[in-house]
Amino acid sequence: MTQLLYILAFVVMAIGLWGILSRRHLIRMIIGFSILDTGIHILLVAIGYRKGGTAPILDEALSKGEALMNAVDPVPSALVLTAIVIGLAVTALMLSFAVRMVQNNPTMNADEHKELKW
Amino acid sequence: MLTSILTKALYTLISFFVILNYSLLLLGTMARVRAKVQGRIGQPVWQPYIDIIKNNARRSGVTHGIMFYLGPVFRLAGGLGTYFFIPVIFGSKIFANFSFSGDVLLVMYFIFFGQLGMALGAGESGHPYSPIGVARGLAQMTAFELPFSLAVIAVAAQYGSFSITEIVAAQQGGWQNWVAFTNPFAMAAGMLAFLGMSMNNPFSIVIAPQEIPIGPPTEMHSSFLGMLQTNRAIFNGAKMVLFMNLFFGGAAHPNIFIALGIMIMKTFLIYLYVVFVGVSFPRFRTEQSIRFFLGVPTLLGLIAVIQQMI
Amino acid sequence: MLKRILLIVSMVLLALILLPLLEGLGEQTHVSSLAEYYLSSGADDLNSPNLVTSVVVTYRGLDTLGEVTVLFAAAAGIMLAFKGLKMDEKEREKTQGPSELLASGASLLFPILFIFGIYIFTHGHLSPGGGFQGGVVIASAALLLLLSGVIPGVSHLMTSLLEALAGASYVAIGLLGLYLAAGFLDPRFLPRGEWSGIFSAGAIPVIYSLVGIKVGSELSAVLNAMISKGGEK
Amino acid sequence: MVTPIVIIAAALAMAFLLPVLEKAGKGLIKTLSLLVLAGFFAASLSWVAQILQTGAIISQTAGFKAPVSINLSVSMMEATGLAVIYLVALLSGAFQIFVKKAVWQGKELSLYFALILGLSGLVMTRDLFNLFVFMEITSISLYGLLVSGRDERRFEGGFKYMIAGGLSSAFYLIGVAFLYRETGQLNLDIIVAQSGQANLYLPLLLLTIGILIELKPFPANGWALDVYESADPGTGAVISAMNTTALILVFMKLMPLLQAFGSGIVYAALIIAGLTFFLANLAGIRQTSGRRMLGYSSLAQTGLILFVLLSPSAGLSEERGLSIIASMLRLDTIEVIALALLINHALAKSALFWLTEFLKKDALHKSSEEGDYRGNRGWLIPAGMAVLALTALPPFPGFWAKWAVITSFGAAGNIGGIAVILIGSLLEVYYLFRWFIRTQAHGEDGGDVIAPQVPEDFAPEAAPAPAGLTIKPAWQIFAPALSIIILTSLGLAWAFLSLSGGQELLLLPLAALALYALFDLIALPFAVKNILAMAGLGGYAYLIYGELNNMTLIFGAVFIAGSLVQLFLLFNKRDKRSGLLPFLVMMILSLGNLLVFKSSLGFFFSWEMMTVSSFFLVIRGRQASRASLRYIMFSLAGAFMIMYALADGFRGPLTGLVFAIGLLIKMGAIGFHIWLPGAYAEAEDEVSTFLSSVLSKAGLFILFITAGIYGQTFFPGAGNAFLASIDINAILGWIGVITALAGAMMALFQEDIKYTLAYSSMGQIGYMILAFSIQSHLGWVTALYLAVTHLLFKGLLFMAIAGVIMRTGTRLMYQMGGLIKKMPISFISVLLAIIALSGVPPLTGFGGKWLLYSSLMEKGWYLHAGLAMFSSGVAFLYLFRLIHTIFLGQPKTGMFENIKEAPIWGLIPQAIFMMVIMGFSMFPSLLIKPLQAAVEMVYPAAAEGVAWQGSTVLSSLGYWNGSAVMYVTMGVFLIPLAWLMIVNGRIQKVKQFNIVFAAERPYKPETTHYAYNFFSHYQKALGFLVEVRAERFWTMIRKSTDALGGLVRRIYSGNAQTYAFHIIIFVILFHLLAGGTF
DSSP: OHHHHHHHHHHHHHHHHHHHHHOOBHHHHHHHHHHHHHHHHHHHHHHHOOTTOBOSBOSSSSOHHHHHHHBOOHHHHHHHHHHHHHHHHHHHHHHHHHHHHHHHSOOOBGGGOOSSOO | OHHHHHHHHHHHHHHHHHHHHHHHHHHHHHHHHHHHHTTOOOOOTTHHHHHHHHHHHOOOOEEOOHHHHHHHHHHHHHHHHHHHTSOOSBTOSGGGTTGGGBOHHHHHHHHHHHHHHHHHHHHHTTOTHHHHHHHHHHHHHHHHHHHHHHHHHHHHHHHTOOOHHHHHHHTOSSGGGSHHHHSHHHHHHHHHHHHHHTTOTTSOGGGHHHHTTOSSSTTOOHHHHHHHHHHHHHHHHHHHHHHHHHHSOOOBOSSHHHHHHHHHHHHHHHHHHHHHHHHHSOOOOHHHHHHHHTTHHHHHHHHHHHHHHO | OHHHHHHHHHHHHHHHHHHHHHTTOOOOOSOOHHHHHHHHHHHHHHOOSBHHHIIIIIITHHHHHHHHHHHHHHHHHHHHHHTTOOOOHHHHHHSOOOOHHHHHHHHHHHHHHHHHHHHHHHTTTTSSOOHHHHHHHHHHHHHHHHHHTSSSOOOHHHHHHHHHHHHHHHHHHHHHHHHHSSSBTOGGGSOOOSTTOTTOSTTHHHHHHHHHHHHHHHHHHHHHHHHHTOSOO | OOOHHHHHHHHHHHHHHHHHHHHHOHHHHHHHHHHHHHHHHHHHHHHHHHHHHHOOEEEEBTTSOTTTSOEEEEOHHHHHHHHHHHHHHHHHHHHHHHHSTTTOOHHHHHHHHHHHHHHHHHHHBOBHHHHHHHHHHHHHHHHHHHHTSOOTTHHHHHHHHHHHHHHHHHHHHHHHHHHHHHHSOOBHHHHHHSOSOSOOHHHHHHHHHHHHHHTOOSSTTHHHHHHHHHSOHHHHHIIIIIIHHHHHHHHHHHHHHHHHHOHHHHHHHHHHHHHHHHHHHHHHTTOOBHHHHHHHHHHHHHHHHHHHHHOTTTTOOOOHHHHHHHHHHTOOHHHHHHHHHHHHHHHHHHHHHHHHTTOSOSBOSOHHHHOOOTTOHHHHHHHHHHHHHHTTOTTSHHHHHHHHHHHHHHHHTOHHHHHHHHHHHHHHHHHHHHHHHHHHOOTTOOSSSOOOOOGGGOOSSOOOOOOSOOOSSGGGGHHHHHHHHHHHHHHHHHHHHHHTTTOGGGGHHHHHHHHHHHHHHTTOOHHHHHHHHHHHHHHHHHHHHTTOOHHHHHHHIIIIIHHHHHGGGGGGOOSOOTTHHHHHHHHHHHHHHHHHOOSHHHHHHHHHHHHHHHHHHHTTSTTOHHHHHHHHHHHHHHHHHHHHHHHHTSOSHHHHHHHHHHHHHHHTOTTSTTHHHHHHHHSOHHHHHHHHHTGGGHHHHHHHIIIIITHHHHSTTHHHHHHHOHHHHHHHHHHHHHHHHHHHHHHHTOSBHHHHHHHHHHHHHHHHHHHHHTOSHHHHHHHHHHHHHHHHHHHHHHHHHHHHHHHHOOOBGGGOOOTTTTOHHHHHHHHHHHHHHHTOTTSHHHHHHHHHHHHHHHHTOHHHHHHHHHHHHHHHHHHHHHHHHHHSSOOOTTTSTTOOOOOHHHHHHHHHHHHHHHHHHHOHHHHHHHHHHHHHTTSOSGGGTOEEETTEEEOSSOEEEHHHHHHHHHHHHHHHHHHHHHHOTTOEEOOTTOOOSSSOOOSOGGGTOOOTTTTHHHHHHHGGGGSSHHHHHHHHHHHHHHHHHHHHHHTOOSOHHHHHHHHHHHHHHHHHHTTOOO
16 A cells, blocks of 8 residues: 555656656646655655554544554654645746746747756 | 286287288188189289278278177177187197187187177168178078087087097097098088088078178278278188188197198188089078078088987 | 657666665554654643644744745745736736626635634644645635635735734744743743643644744735736836 | 854844835844844854854754754854855845845845845754755745846746756655655754664665755756856855855765765765866856856856865865864864865855946956956956955965865875866866956957057057946945955965964065055055065065075075066156056065975965966056966966975876976976966066066976975975986976077067067076086086076066167067167167177176086087077077167157157166176176085086186086186277277268168168068078967867867756756766666
8 A cells, every 4th residue: 555655656756757857838847846746745645654544633533642553653744744835835936937937038938948058 | 927918919919910811811812713713813812901901091981870880890809709719720829819718619609799799780780781681691690500519519529528629639640530530420510511601602692682782791881891801801710710620630730830831721621612612503592591501411410419429 | 859768768767766765665564763752752742632733833843934934935036026027908908807706706705714724723733734724725715805806906015014923923932932941942831721722732823823824924915916917016 | 142043033033024124114124134144143153162162052942852853053064154154144145235225125135034044054954854944945035036136037047946956855855755764763963873774875865966956066057057147146146155155064964974874975976076076167168158157166166165075085184274273173174174165165256246246248258348347456356366266376265275185185196186176276267367357458458469559559558448347336345355355364364374383484475465555555656665665675585594595595686686676677657556566576575485485385385376476467468368368377287287296295206297397387398388478578568577587487496496405305205206217307308408499489580579588588498497407517507507697688688678668669679770879778788688698708698508518518418409509599580680670770760769768767777787797797606606506415516527727617528717708808809999990080970861881772761670570581491390389289278178168068058958857867877976776
């Protein structure tokens, strides 16, 4: 089960990376980044998972004593939370930069945004 | 002290007197020889004397400036100095001159002294032909200087000395000891260089610009010219004596007069060789003569030097 | 084409390099040594049932503070990028106004969403959710209003003031932790409260609320900037 | 006491509050920002003090101890690094606030504080995931700051940056995830402590790659260049200085982890860092955009610092200053070196970035277009100093750090490391100096060889063209100025520590520079300054006199006394001439210090100081841009070779050879000579004489002392390398004689008088090299004799010519003529000089020739002797041309009619030199005997049969009596003169153009002066010998380096996707280098 999750994470990351590297459309590249991020988030979650584990929130279903035995690792969950927000911030910023780029040079093709080189 | 200085002065005068007269006569003779070759009668043998006296007697004269005035002085000083630094007759006190001041290197570099002064004097005259001639002459000079210096180096290396006296001393005891025979390549290189040094055909392009107006550098006249002519004789003599010393065993005999005779004979032959070549060949352009000197003569010089190195 | 092949080759190589990572990744039965501490002592330390929140807000509070900063910086960057950018008149004409249905729906949904958002961040220490999630819900409420055209724009002054104050308070609480409790961002300078109560777990709910306010106002401002193509006219 | 966490909180509070506080008043937030920034800097300094007492400062958060919570730790390295970051942050903030006040508002400042927060966190945190968060804060606030620029392309650049940043954080995050999975921990210290862990190679690989990409490694650094080019200079400074510093500190933090678990990764990073340094510098030489060029330089410097950090043998140096600093700060030597390099780069590079803000244009295509900032010293001085610092020249910290690194490598036998650093640095020198030179080039400077000037523009000393930029008000320059001042003081401090063990004297040139710069600043009259300079030199001579021995005394006389006499020349001009004396005095003192240094570092320091000061003298020339670039390139290439040899400790003959080549380059030997004519000729006329007559002897002096006398003490094995391997001397000999010939030949065909003299100097140096290489008593006496006499006659020539150029306003000989009547004293001094130079008896020159040939013949180098004679004949040609075309022949009517003799102050030093020449000519023993005493220590005279007999000197081959020659010459000169005066009583003076006795009478004097292309026949015959081969060779080297650089930079296609692809390639490459397989 977890292995499937790992493989999924890697496949999603690969798709994202492929999108970044091969799509010429600026927005699609950015989407590629989002996909890559998502893959990493899946990976993090997978790493925190333990067989048969439950959410590390203490309530009726999970008492303080059981937490150590049954709860999943709370650390990756926390990390994922942070990573998601950061990913969001970067994506938003990228999109706004893309908008400004297209305004200067009205094409969405990344190949044609090459004023700076060498 | 005083007596020794006076004796030396006397000796110097004698030496000077001998070389002056001998050289002037030699010039006259050679002019005649050249004329004969060309089918002319030619000038009298004493014509150089007449020229000098006439020029010195001229009353009109102009000067273009101090350097112009000093140019001929430099020139004559150069000729005299060159001569005085060479021992003319081996073993003779009278004709040893001032050879104790320095060795063959001194002589080689003192040759420039007069030429530089002359060039400067002529330069101040402001006539364009003068620097043209000087440029050519200097250019040619550097070229023949190379085989000549190689020859000198070979000789010096051969005898382990720069001292002319010692070089001559080492050549005593028969003609087979002469450099000409012990070191023929050096002699050949030196003698070819000598052709350039004496500015006869085919290396006379140097004086070409002067031929149109008058003798030595263009603007010189009257006593200036006379002085230059005097120098020409002495300088010629000095050079021939140097070559005689370097390559042909010098002049040595217990009897001073016989020794002088030997000297006269040897230098006469050396000069005759120059004239002989001169009348046989047409004139080179400057760059041609440069290439010539840097060709075969230099090669000969190199062979001579390399011989010594091995 | 060559480029494409090169891409594929390099991707394959990269995959080959990373493949060993997948090996030996079996099912885990144990959590990490770090997690063991959180799971065993976290609840007692902070009196917060949601251990993830404990980790996020307290143990790794510096991360969260950073996270807030990231969002803040991104928002500032976006607003700078759109600053002074005017929409073309033509373009403006082309945009259709929102439909009646959307407008009414948005007006109806907004208060519910807004309150839901507040609920999420105030209960972050008790149940799944927290400041970010709540903030995002609030921002989506604002987005709904903006899209539907119910309000022409979100007041910049308001958002920036809210944002600044929330942020500064967050820092202030962190410093309070430093001076009143054991360390920076230590929430225990406020009473532990009773287990599972809304005012429990020290300053955690306060922090989460501030984060919620901050994220909500920040994202609203960003959306506003993007929609009106010019945060400050 | 401010703890690290408070800094974080304060920065954060500032970031959050500034946009709101802005409403309350712009002045308020600006003041507040500056205060807080200053506070940060103060705090970091207080940490340094605290750490010295209590050790690392650790801040726990959340009331729990690590690893449960995140902790921040500041040890000495971090504290000092943060001090650098905060210092630049303060300066940069002030710069932006005051200079760019229109752009920098609350939002920007707020982002700026977010950035500082991110950087601080990066440096302080010990948690790997927290590190990621701070990395993102840094990046995102930087993206935001990029927006505030002016360049239209900044969004494109920013987008590329984001692509790279996104990928790097992706890799980093995956790495952290797996690291957590493997170790169950995120805290760095805990992970390191858990040694014996399972295979952490791949997680660490990804982690390292994540950090490295942010450090812009080759080939994954195209994006960085685009960012540097399009960003505002201020932002560029931030990225280059602050970001890099923080990331390097992060990398240092990770080092224990990498070393514990992945030595392959360290190795790969080392290789990549070296590659980055080298290739970035290679590609940098093709840049026309100043900012992009600075970007390349930043990449290179980052690479260098990493390279040094990762090299196992870079910290072996036991240099005094380094050890003191290390023990003072309780750091490892390698850390001190890295710190010094970081400070050096951060301050200098940010200063340069700020300075480009003031340039009108970023592009540097043709110098004439945008150059000419030379009017603006406020810009030039910091820019020049920053370039010096970046190229690791003294006294900046980079110099000391680099010395430590190179000597460490040398001690460890790491020749590859030395080669990478030195060659890369040389490339960097090339483009940085080119940039600097072009920005300051004179408006008339075409950057090419001088074009013949038409006679119409004879106007003496045109007014400087209006400056291309004005910095108004002038205080705007404060940020770069301050950062340079701080950098300089740090460098000086190190210099003081290094040299305090008895070599304090070596610091004098710097003191002199400062002092005379101060005099310039308070606008002291030039005459006063000059008198002070002379007095100073006199005092210096007195100071070092006691330390000199027979050998150094001679060079001391050349360096100090020779300069002292020539300083008279400077009284000539009445204008301020600011900048001249500071560098001149500095150069002379540096030369003097070459005589008294006591360690190889002391030597190299003085050597580089000499190079630097002379460079600034050369660059003052009006058309010296090309010449000065060549000068600095060749000088530093030579210096680097010397550095290598010193570092290697002269272990083998090869090192000796490299050392000798380094000196030969400096002496302008054949093949390396192409810098020489330009430098000597294009410098100001008064300066040329110092360069040619004094400075040119430095290399010779070092040849002497390394070849045995003092070698054993200072350079262990140096003497052996030289003396034992005869081959080096044979090579030197041939190089010397060919240099002599080539110099003479090339001097022959110059129309420009200063070029003639410059080539002549080259030829003369050739003789000295030849004589030195003979390695005998007579040979060394010859070399010294030539050195001393060359000082005299070349100084004479250059000084006389300076007067002529000053009066005529031209340097082209054919435009002159007939000046003998106008400038008789100058003529006499030239005459004397050329007689002395050509070696015609009776003046001193002949002594040199006689000694030379005698020693050559003794050595058995007959062919050398022949060639030497030939070249002395050739020398005769150009000397005659020199004196003829200037002083003789026909003067041009109208043009030079009102010319006067050179000013008296020009004639006084000439008169002194003339008297000295005459004295030495009359009594050669006055000169030769001290020289013999100097040589005696190594080569006793008796062993070679060199002896004196009265005033006759005897060699085993010949003899020479200088006094006798003098008397005879005077005799044969005076007697004919008297005769002539008697005979020629009624001589008449005529005007110059009255050429009466020639057949043809030309019309115009202008066309009658035979001067142009004087030796055309010679050129026809032998011109092929002096075709521009060396020039062509070096041009080819330059062009092929250019082409290589062009090739390298081609990979930076500008396409964001390609850059992403580069990152993937980089990962694969890195994996392979780390020894990984698929």
